[in-house]
Amino acid sequence: MTPARKTILLTGKNGQVGWELQRALAPLGRVVALGSGELDLADGEAIRRAVRETRPAVIVNAAAYTAVDQAESEAALAHAVNGAAPRILAEEAANCGALLVHYSTDYVFDGKKTGPYAESDPCAPLGVYGASKLAGEQGIQASACKHLIFRTSWVYGSRGKNFLLTMQRLSRERETLRVVADQFGAPTWSRLIAEASAQVLSQVPRHPSPDSLWGLYHLTCAGRTSWHGFTQAILDLAPPPRPPRLEAIPTAAYPLPAKRPANSVLSNDKLQRAFGLALPDWHAALALCLDASG
Numbered sequence: 001m002t003p004a005r006k007t008i009l010l011t012g013k014n015g016q017v018g019w020e021l022q023r024a025l026a027p028l029g030r031v032v033a034l035g036s037g038e039l040d041l042a043d044g045e046a047i048r049r050a051v052r053e054t055r056p057a058v059i060v061n062a063a064a065y066t067a068v069d070q071a072e073s074e075a076a077l078a079h080a081v082n083g084a085a086p087r088i089l090a091e092e093a094a095n096c097g098a099l100l101v102h103y104s105t106d107y108v109f110d111g112k113k114t115g116p117y118a119e120s121d122p123c124a125p126l127g128v129y130g131a132s133k134l135a136g137e138q139g140i141q142a143s144a145c146k147h148l149i150f151r152t153s154w155v156y157g158s159r160g161k162n163f164l165l166t167m168q169r170l171s172r173e174r175e176t177l178r179v180v181a182d183q184f185g186a187p188t189w190s191r192l193i194a195e196a197s198a199q200v201l202s203q204v205p206r207h208p209s210p211d212s213l214w215g216l217y218h219l220t221c222a223g224r225t226s227w228h229g230f231t232q233a234i235l236d237l238a239p240p241p242r243p244p245r246l247e248a249i250p251t252a253a254y255p256l257p258a259k260r261p262a263n264s265v266l267s268n269d270k271l272q273r274a275f276g277l278a279l280p281d282w283h284a285a286l287a288l289c290l291d292a293s294g
């Protein structure tokens with residue numbers, strides 16, 4: 001008899017990472033994918049109902065309040081979705097014995113470190129979004145549930161709201177692009193995050209001591225660049241008909257409601273040691289993404 005396929009409950013199915021996860025998780029089980037229309041993560045009771053009705057073996061939480069600047073004036077909602085909801089998911093996961101996979105952000109750091117951040121480095125978020133995501137991590141860690149938290153950074157892909165698509169649009173509309181050159185990080189393609197997550201999940205059942213795996217991992221593309229460097233690569237790899245002039249500006253010349261870390265490069269060593277997985281360099285990944293989008 002064919003063994004029953006396990007159920008994977010996926011939130012945020014319409015997001016950059018969630019959309020890619022629908023495909024990447026499909027070989028691993030029966031994916032029950034929900035968007036905000038089917039499950040509002042600001043509604044704690046709705047979260048508990050969804051988990052109890054689905055009885056998943058794995059919960060993958062790709063939903064988040066990701067509007068970094070808007071969060072400064074919508075702190076309660078950001079904390080409900082990013083802070084409280086993951087804790088409730090973790091409690092429900094513990095109740096039904098499910099594994100919880102969750103995503104967090106480089107914006108938990110203040111950016112003052114000169115080298116790449118390790119998972120053990122102290123967090124000091126500069127804004128509401130980072131603080132709300134850190135609260136989510138802590139809620140999961142304080143629970144008794146089996147969990148994998150993946151901190152990623154500068155996510156882009158072929159759909160959704162992201163820097164790549166914004167720059168491609170602006171490069172068609174404007175003669176000059178003025179882009180911040182003093183914030184450093186690792187742009188990371190949403191598809192690679194989803195595929196690495198699925199690979200990790202496929203390793204868990206075969207691992208001799210899966211309990212040793214639970215915890216926090218950094219999961220980003222390798223290398224580092226600035227937003228200006230990222231824009232230059234976008235223009236080089238997929239030049240628009242009339243390429244705009246690209247100007248490097250300091251953060252101070254582009255004030256936004258939320259402060260960003262000057263350095264949010266994450267070390268991926270722990271992920272590589274635990275699972276033998278490493279994402280490619282950000283530039284190679286961008287080329288793959290642009291190739292895939294035609």
Ligand SMILES: NC(=O)c1ccc[n+]([C@@H]2O[C@H](COP(=O)([O-])OP(=O)(O)OC[C@H]3O[C@@H](n4cnc5c(N)ncnc54)[C@H](OP(=O)(O)O)[C@@H]3O)[C@@H](O)[C@H]2O)c1
Binds near residue numbers: 016035042151156
């Ligand atoms: N984007 C980045 O640059 C970045 C950087 C570092 C870490 N991350 C983290 O990576 C993960 C995935 O991010 P992403 O870029 O894929 O985000 P995204 O494209 O903004 O998608 C987030 C999804 O969350 C859903 N959502 C928002 N509020 C919700 C609510 N109240 N109830 C239920 N669903 C809600 C939205 O659903 P609907 O579309 O259905 O409304 C949206 O599709 C998140 O944990 C994020 O914090 C992202």
